[in-house]
């Protein structure tokens with residue numbers, strides 16, 4: 602097997618995959634590569650770095666996703682990030698929002714492979730971490746397979762060897778970002794064909810993957826898979842990853858074990874003046890389709906958002922969700 606680093610990834614998701622979310626996901630999988638939310642190069646250079654870029658050592662392996670299209674700024678932002686210890690720097694060439702288009706970055710860069718190549722070259726020259734690109738299969742009317750290949754080849758010529766491909770095109774005019782994740786049809790086969798045509802590149806498939814079984818099936822055709830919404834909304838899907846995808850021996854963590862392991866982290870966050878809900882808002886889907894899943898979600902949604910909420914609220918939620926369940930019940934329910 603040529604490539605391992607991206608065999609299973611959790612997608613960059615604005616407002617969702619913040620540092621608290623990533624620490625929670627880490628309690629379920631040690632090996633998946635975790636991506637940050639997108640941060641613009643300008644924000645990295647001029648913004649509050651501790652807030653925008655801070656992460657905990659346990660989040661490794663972790664990739665920072667950058668947004669931008671100015672090679673000089675991206676190079677500087679990449680250098681700052683790699684100095685902070687990020688394992689990879691990823692460039693966003695897939696986001697279709699108006700705000701991002703105004704800044705001439707995100708998915709509209711699919712039309713400018715030469716500019717993306719310059720960005721990648723500058724980011725690679727400024728620091729030692731690998732530089733990867735997350736893109737779509739096309740945009741607007743520029744969505745023939747030949748256009749896609751031209752984009753990939755142009756960017757690969759600048760030394761990018763890893764591409765994460767969201768397997769649907771983006772309509773830059775007329776669809777909202779949410780619609781652009783749902784309306785254009787998925788075309789996984791086009792990404793398979795890219796891997797077949799360019800076997801030396803590492804190709805990671807993203808879009809519509811919901812289970813580890815589906816991930817396994819895709820891995821017959823590509824080097825890696827990336828899950829977004831399914832990993833966030835039904836995070837227990839991640840518990841199976843280390844064993845099934847990475848061949849680790851040992852028990853899959855139960856939901857209760859993953860939450861209990863999160864308590865020390867949440868306690869430090871509270872001691873530093875943070876709110877419990879900053880952490881617990883990411884765990885609401887953990888008992889998705891489980892007997893006490895709704896009660897668990899309700900308790901945390903109502904109680905953890907109070908400014909005075911302490912760690913006892915999380916303990917109570919675990920007790921509520923776990924009451925009466927032993928390990929065998931849990932694995933049957935999984």
Ligand SMILES: Cc1cc2nc3c(=O)[nH]c(=O)nc-3n(C[C@H](O)[C@H](O)[C@H](O)COP(=O)(O)O)c2cc1C
Pocket residue numbers: 612613614615616617638639666693695696735767782807808809810827828829830831
């Ligand atoms: C709430 C939300 C925020 C997202 N933010 C980003 C982002 O910052 N950068 C990015 O490249 N993609 C972003 N995406 C797209 C995802 O990374 C992913 O490509 C998309 O959801 C398709 O994968 P899925 O079907 O597994 O969810 C976002 C998706 C969602 C749902």
